[in-house]
Amino acid sequence: MPHTDNHLTRRVFRRGPVAETRRVVELLRREAVGGFLLVGAAITAIVMANSPAADLYQRFRDTRIGYEPWHLELTVGQWASDGLLAIFFFLVGLELKRELVAGQLRSARAAIVPVFAAVGGVIAPAVLYLAINWGHEGVDGWAIPTATDIAFAVAVLAVVGRGLPASLRLFLLTLAVVDDLIAIAIIAVVYTEKVNLTPLLAATVPVAVFGILAHRYADWFALRRWAAWAVLLPLGVVAWALVHASGIHATIAGVALGFMIPVRRGGSGLAEQFEHRFRPISAGFAVPAFAFLSAGVAVGGLTGLGEVFTDPVALGILIGLVIGKPVGILAATWLTVRFTRSALDPSVRWADLTCVGVLAGIGFTVSLLVTELSLTADSTTLEHGKTAVVIASALAAVLAGAVLALRNRRGKQAAATRSILP
Template sequence: MSLLRSARFPAIILLAAAILALVLANSPLGPEIAAVKDTYVGVPGVLELSVGHWVQDGLLAVFFFIVAVELQYELTNGELNSARKALQPAIAAAGGVIVPIGVFLLFAAGSEAVDGWPIPTATDIAFALGVLAVFGRGLPSGIRIFLLALAILDDIVGIVFIAVLFTNDVDMGLLAVAAIVVVVFGVLSRQLDTRGRVPIAIVLGVLAIATWVLVYKSGVHATIAGVALGLAMAQRPALRTRHELEPWVNGIVLPLFAFSAALVVIPSVSPAQLSPAFWGILVALPVGKIIGISVAGWISLRVGNRGATPHLSLADLLAAGALGGIGFTVSLLLSELAFAGEPLLRDEATLGVLGGSAISIVLAAVLVAQRARHYRRVRPASRDEELPPQDVAEGQIA
């Protein structure tokens, strides 16, 4: 289990799952695997989803639960618990959202692909911290803190996009009932440290499932149920639950989602025939993120309180920007949602996410390794300044 809580190994599993899916989708087994993904299972007439949607809407809600738990902690006790601490990463995160959208629209404006503009705004914290752990030995801890805060703010943006942009025909009655159940869940979770844990935990599990069903039936994307439950749960039991779920999310949930999302047949066309969705995402993730995060972060150093956050050079910000371009998990989900009714565009957008994230991984590895060499050269890193895998894992979202 310790391997699945580390920063490096889960990123390797995710990448392997995506590569395997691409290979199988373009092999003679591809149609059979796609048929399994499209097979409907559940209770007919009550709740019946395809295997792919059970992964996307069901299992991924658990991932968003632990994202929300991390967010709750950072907003109350961590790196975002005051405006002073959050100022620099917030400005950098804004640049890392706005510029990729602008880059994507340069390619897609006026085409049917324009609805994919939210896709290149996400940062995959698991991959980013994995690259940082592998190539960043000797980096000051301030860079990791900055990246963690930046990625959490990116996750907030992604959650808002999912909740607002991909919600159709909302049943306000069911949503109100879901909200009541979430409140009961939050209140009851505060009894875990004072009363019998097992009976309360069982009831909480039932309430969590009920919340998911209600949110799904209401028309809001079901992963928002995980966000609501993670924010509502009492912090101490929430952190314990997150710790227990983390290996399962890293080892099963995210790889299954990566495999399902990457089951894409590569089009047999020339590059010129690929849609603007592909090219916009392919460029916006590595280029848009680097420009947006580094420029906005550099501006924040000059308009904010310099003592509020660790000082970062422009070269540090470039490395953080490259790490921010690793969109992967949330970008794949946004691709599925943005082009849900257009399979060809969805597949090309998925290829753009995989390609753009791969470019960002390479760029980030080079830039992070260069900065790590620089800091090791100018001063030997103390134990507090290094990035041990266990410390990285403690801050890792998934």
């Protein structure tokens, strides 16, 4: 057991600085709104895909637009996953840099728990998926259940998890950021079949110019809203198009550009300005549009659901997200606390961490993206994989909501008991 002497141990999940806590609370509030829009878009897509409008929905999703000589003649669905999600990943890159420069990841002591928890939350689902699918054609989908959808998770948190300690909200955010970083690396390395070096090397030029201008004229871009649209956006579009032409998933360009934005410690800078400007676009349009175009799977009634639950790919996703995620996060957190001679802060209980672990099982956005990248060989398997992601995310949300609601009820009962005691 870890030491409990206050002089020998350090507390993990302690409440952070007031400014950082306020920033996280505001960020989670905005993510919660986006999460509700995301869920609404996904439900609409599922209803349409299983209604008389299914053919119209499919034709719209498969409509091809764009300029073929530049390798940009894509379906509407591909424009959503390759283009719109680049906005989401731009904010992921921006948030990752903020965490490294001014957040929890700045300090190795503070970062060790969420980083190892995120790693555990990636390894356990992947192992469970591989154990179920080893020797089957769907083995390439092992990364599908490794992702966490922060917007969807925070939407659940906003409804029933307001009593959760602020430190755990920050932990969930940091864990999701590290989780997204791992997912980005997997997408770039594992799901890139062939790399064309010429456009990839060419992409470094607009990315570098983007970074130089963002740093040198940060105040100018912060004060004049039109400047970023007129100067930085064209550079970003060129970088995105070149990365797309290279064969690497184009959302990686969004991460690289987000990492180019300067972050100012302890004050409002360009990163803060861009987050305020672009998060509503991402949460209010880009991610819900992707969810609408990706989550529309034809269930096919009870027979179709029966086929899903007997497909090893779907089972691997379901078990990976609903069981693997919380088990991996809790195990990694316990081992980290155990072997770093640490103790949980008195305001945090293992039951609270279990809630966070179950919430992290909501994969959705990035899981759907990885499904589309990994299960392209067979359309039936692809549909089963997407259905499993939707069901697993919904199940994780319901389980987390139930656990959080039970926790809140017990907390209120304990408070009422204390108030009537002499």
